[in-house]
Amino acid sequence: MSPSSSVLEPEDGEPFARVHRAHYRGFVVDAPSVLPASLHDDVERAFDDMRSRGEFTHDVVSAGNKVSTTYVRRCLLGEDGMTYHYQKLRLFAQPWRGREAYEVVRRLNETLTRSARERCEKLGGAFAESECEYNVTLINYMETEGESEIELRNEEKFDLGTTSVSWHSDSSLRENSTVAVYHTYEAPERKDWRVALRALNAECEVLCVPLEDKATYYMCGEFNATHHHAVLTGSSARYSSTHRVAVVAKDTFQYIKRRCIDALAIVPDLERENKPLDAKQIQFLADVHREVEFQWIRMFHLQGEAHAAWHDTYWTRKIAELTEAWDRMEACFRVILSKLKRSSRSPESPPRAYAMLLYALKTVKELRDEYTKRTKASAYASLPPSQRPVDLPAYDNTSPLPFELKPVIYFLEEEQNKV
Ligand SMILES: O=C(O)CCC(=O)C(=O)O
Structure with a gap:
């Protein structure tokens, strides 16, 4: 059952399909079977390996005068020299080479680049021109409400429950570029995370889409710029690897x-x-x-x-x-x-x-x-x-x-x- 009449879920059947076709066509989900089983296994091991080394951390971001900690832990991997700028913070990409876990993420990136291109070509029109050559992935580790050391907030506008990532569009992306999000659950039997979508330029229902373990979703072409998305917390921890074509003009x-x-x-x-x-x-x-x-x-x-x-x-x-x-x-x-x-x-x-x-x-x-x-x-x-x-660069009495x-x-x- 939808939490409110202004929200549709796939189980709502035809109304969901109709609104999806009319206002959310750029949002596409791939079943886990689209990717090879061996890649799923390698990615899961890579994420666990990175987490056991403490590579996922909370970001401290800033908006206006407010400085706050992200609910989720994250890390950025990407091409040599890439950074990603969001909410007045520059993230520095770990080059995706040199260690087995990073090489696996690069392989996932290459696979998603190809799949995203296919999805966009299938959608046709302006989607077919969309850029999908991902240069970074921001990987999130999201805990359940009970596990999270940072208190999670409720989504109040549509009464959708607890959010791990509130409503937003991803920033610092190339125009008409597609975002690919691969995700996996720590306990796949509890696969109840959902992504919520909201059109910015149309009066229509919000969509709430439950995600299977190891599924990938794509926000094709201008979808990210013309919609907001939010991540609704489930009952098992989750990784999501968000592959992006980040701007490069001033960010490398x-x-x-x-x-x-x-x-x-x-x-x-x-x-x-x-x-x-x-x-x-x-x-x-x-x-x-x-x-x-x-x-x-x-x-x-x-x-x-x-x-x-x-x-x-x-x-x-x-x-x-x-x-x-x-x-x-x-x-x-x-x-x-x-x-x-x-x-x-x-x-x-x-x-x-x-x-x-x-x-x-x-x-x-x-x-x-x-x-x-x-x-x-x-x-x-x-x-x-x-x-x-850390208080650097250091100053002393020899500093100019x-x-x-x-x-x-x-x-x-x-x-x-x-x-
Ligand atoms: O985890 C997801 O599905 C999306 C994450 C997200 O929106 C973000 O990292 O900005």
Whole structure:
């Protein structure tokens, strides 16, 4: 029986089928038999192996001023250098190679890429153009209401019961890309998890779809963007591997490394004696400095020591490379500041150079204040110490600039006002 007249389930028969055809055509479920039995077994072993190593952890995410812990534990696997950004958190993908469990996930990914393509071609129209070349999978481990250490909430809008993932569309995905979700139960005899679906642009019933053990569902083409989905908690723990075509424009190591190389290329020019400063160059350096500090280095350390240890085959080295570049940018700011000192022997720089650096320093100060506040959020208290933010990059009295930029801003304002 549906919990409310505005909700339909497959057992409602023709009304469910009619609404599905009219408003939810991009939602397709594959029975477990579509995938080879040996793959199901390997995937189950891989997920258990990863969980026994503590690789699934709660994310601490942020929306507006609220910092909260996800109900589910998750980990991200994917192509080398991939990250996934959601709710002001950057997740760093463990490359899906090198360990047997990760290779299995990559194999699952390849299989789902092929199946998703077939599903989309069968649906035809714009679906046939949908991208399915998955570059990451966000794997969830979801516990029952009784097991979860984070209190789960009830779905109130349609009275659907307890949710492990509330209503949302997946973010940071390529346009018209399909999402594939493979799931498996810890105790397959209790297969009572459901996914709820809600159309955003149509007045129609919500659908509630129960999922068999080891089934895969697809949200084809624009389905994710035009609908919300929620995961309704069942009575046995569950894994779900959510394969996505994540955006790559600004979200790969290769991208940010390139930005750092470009910024460091102008450092010699900015530091050259006898050369007035160029405000545009200062702006470019400041943009990259800010991006690498807040979008990458701090995002990594925010997730704690256990996270860094898990990533020590790939990301720890990459973050060290980015930190080295960022350090060089801080040193360059120090040189710029000395060139802007009116009593220095440097040729006079244009007023725009003062204004630009002041703006950059004030923005960094604000972002550092916000970051510090976030690291102190009570949400972290419920996590083990190894998952709490680490205070890096470190500062000492050899650092070119201090963490707290107030005195530097004050100095520069004074120099700006001198004539
Ligand atoms: O577990 C599922 O079925 C979907 C999970 C989900 O919506 C998410 O990870 O964003």
